Amino acid sequence: MISFEDVSFTYGQTPVLDGASFEIGDTGLVLLTGATGSGKSTLLRLCHLALWPNRGQIRLWGEVPQSRDERAAARLRRRMGVVPEESRLIERLSVAENIGLPMTVAGGQRRERDLRELMAWIGLDGREDDRPSTLTAAETRRAALARALIISPELLLLDEPLSGLDPGAAADLLSLLLDLQTIGRPIVLVSRDSDLTDDLRHRAAARILTLDGGRVQEDAP
Amino acid sequence: MTVPSKALPAEGLPLVVGVATGLAAIAVLCLLVGLALRDMGARWRLSLAAVMLVELPGEDDAAAALDILATAPEVRSARTIEAARLAALFGIDRDGIEALALPTLIEVDAPTDARASIEAMLAAEIPGIRVTAPSPAQQHSAHQLALAAWSGLALAALSLAAIGAVVYLAAGRMLLAGRETLSTLRLIGAEAHDLRHRIVQPWVVGASLGAAVGGGISALLADLLTRGTTLVWLDKDVTLGVALAVTLAAGLVAWAAARLAWASADA
Numbered sequence: 512m513i514s515f516e517d518v519s520f521t522y523g524q525t526p527v528l529d530g531a532s533f534e535i536g537d538t539g540l541v542l543l544t545g546a547t548g549s550g551k552s553t554l555l556r557l558c559h560l561a562l563w564p565n566r567g568q569i570r571l572w573g574e575v576p577q578s579r580d581e582r583a584a585a586r587l588r589r590r591m592g593v594v595p596e597e598s599r600l601i602e603r604l605s606v607a608e609n610i611g612l613p614m615t616v617a618g619g620q621r622r623e624r625d626l627r628e629l630m631a632w633i634g635l636d637g638r639e640d641d642r643p644s645t646l647t648a649a650e651t652r653r654a655a656l657a658r659a660l661i662i663s664p665e666l667l668l669l670d671e672p673l674s675g676l677d678p679g680a681a682a683d684l685l686s687l688l689l690d691l692q693t694i695g696r697p698i699v700l701v702s703r704d705s706d707l708t709d710d711l712r713h714r715a716a717a718r719i720l721t722l723d724g725g726r727v728q729e730d731a732p
Numbered sequence: 733m734t735v736p737s738k739a740l741p742a743e744g745l746p747l748v749v750g751v752a753t754g755l756a757a758i759a760v761l762c763l764l765v766g767l768a769l770r771d772m773g774a775r776w777r778l779s780l781a782a783v784m785l786v787e788l789p790g791e792d793d794a795a796a797a798l799d800i801l802a803t804a805p806e807v808r809s810a811r812t813i814e815a816a817r818l819a820a821l822f823g824i825d826r827d828g829i830e831a832l833a834l835p836t837l838i839e840v841d842a843p844t845d846a847r848a849s850i851e852a853m854l855a856a857e858i859p860g861i862r863v864t865a866p867s868p869a870q871q872h873s874a875h876q877l878a879l880a881a882w883s884g885l886a887l888a889a890l891s892l893a894a895i896g897a898v899v900y901l902a903a904g905r906m907l908l909a910g911r912e913t914l915s916t917l918r919l920i921g922a923e924a925h926d927l928r929h930r931i932v933q934p935w936v937v938g939a940s941l942g943a944a945v946g947g948g949i950s951a952l953l954a955d956l957l958t959r960g961t962t963l964v965w966l967d968k969d970v971t972l973g974v975a976l977a978v979t980l981a982a983g984l985v986a987w988a989a990a991r992l993a994w995a996s997a998d999a
Binding site: 559561581585588603 | 919920
């Protein structure tokens with residue numbers, strides 16, 4: 512589904528990735544971890560083509576998009592669900608409109624029933640008409656997750672989904688993510704939390720990829 | 733790809749850009765008119781400072797006239813006018829002065845109501861002499877000119893301050909919101925090129941409307957500022973031309989700034 516082949520990326524003169532190579536298949540939970548500043552979020556942004564590599568190639572569903580081909584990138588992004596660390600809900604839209612937006616962008620009609628079911632499942636029932644600024648941190652993160660899921664993505668990418676949440680809210684959200692595994696689509700989760708790494712390794716048999724020195728290493732199961 | 737208009741950061745943006753553009757048009761025109769009038773006003777005040785001008789029939793009479801004026805109690809000072817001073821007074825160069833063959837002049841600083849007695853005193857000794865003083869209408873005109881100049885500059889300063897406030901308070905915040913929205917929409921697969929086009933469009937329309945309204949108001953202001961003055965060079969056609977040019981320039985600048993801002997939002 513995704514493969515990185517000898518990918519390098521630099522911010523100005525600062526190298527972040529240096530010949531990173533790995534593959535992610537069609538199912539399973541993948542935890543991408545590493546120290547702060549090791550390039551985890553950068554790697555995730557490369558996955559959804561918000562950044563382009565300086566060297567090497569990224570293959571998505573067998574396709575290698577040409578560097579800076581925004582049209583192709585947009586088409587591929589419509590097959591993914593992305594939950595960025597800062598959620599990025601649009602304040603002018605209600606919670607329901609935010610969650611339904613990817614469906615509209617993809618060219619389809621918003622299916623009210625699907626939307627209602629998803630909002631109920633994710634725990635935002637009754638918040639449809641509220642503005643994003645009225646949501647708590649945990650609800651905001653849930654709304655961003657719902658927005659990523661509304662199009663039934665073929666790949667789900669999450670950047671530090673549990674950071675900044677209190678332990679109870681983090682546990683609830685983690686349990687939702689583990690439920691998502693049953694859908695059978697790959698989930699790539701970025702986290703620097705070592706407790707979460709251990710937890711996911713044991714509870715979800717997650718595959719652990721560690722970024723170190725600009726390269727990706729796979730932890731032994 | 734379909735993105736509902738509601739999701740785009742267009743609320744109030746065209747209005748903000750339009751208002752800022754209009755204010756910019758007013759500010760620039762007021763600045764131009766104010767500066768031009770101030771220059772003319774300075775010339776008039778110089779002219780009026782020479783409260784009276786004594787025209788002598790010949791160059792040889794200057795010394796005699798100055799002797800007579802020195803004895804007059806009302807006269808504070810008197811001196812012949814040099815070519816450079818004439819140039820400053822009338823806004824013409826030395827060649828122009830020679831070409832005009834102006835009579836020999838003496839500049840007299842004395843109260844204007846003493847004109848008749850000074851003329852009588854001089855005419856008794858030097859026949860053919862003529863003393864002129866600014867009329868009340870001329871004095872009024874000079875006053876109006878100075879007032880118009882300062883009004884223009886004050887309006888320009890106010891407009892510029894308002895533009896600063898509008899840009900600082902609104903446009904900056906909205907640009908930030910626009911960047912965030914674009915980033916979010918790209919994240920969910922919207923095509924940034926089409927989005928930028930849709931976002932820029934209302935800015936262009938708003939900026940053009942604002943520039944048109946601002947240009948109209950500034951033309952009206954320019955007309956009011958110059959009305960009642962003796963300026964012949966700034967007639968209505970010129971005023972309108974300047975206003976239209978400023979409007980066009982302000983519109984183009986606003987359009988270019990909007991394009992640049994949104995292009996950078998994708999960077």
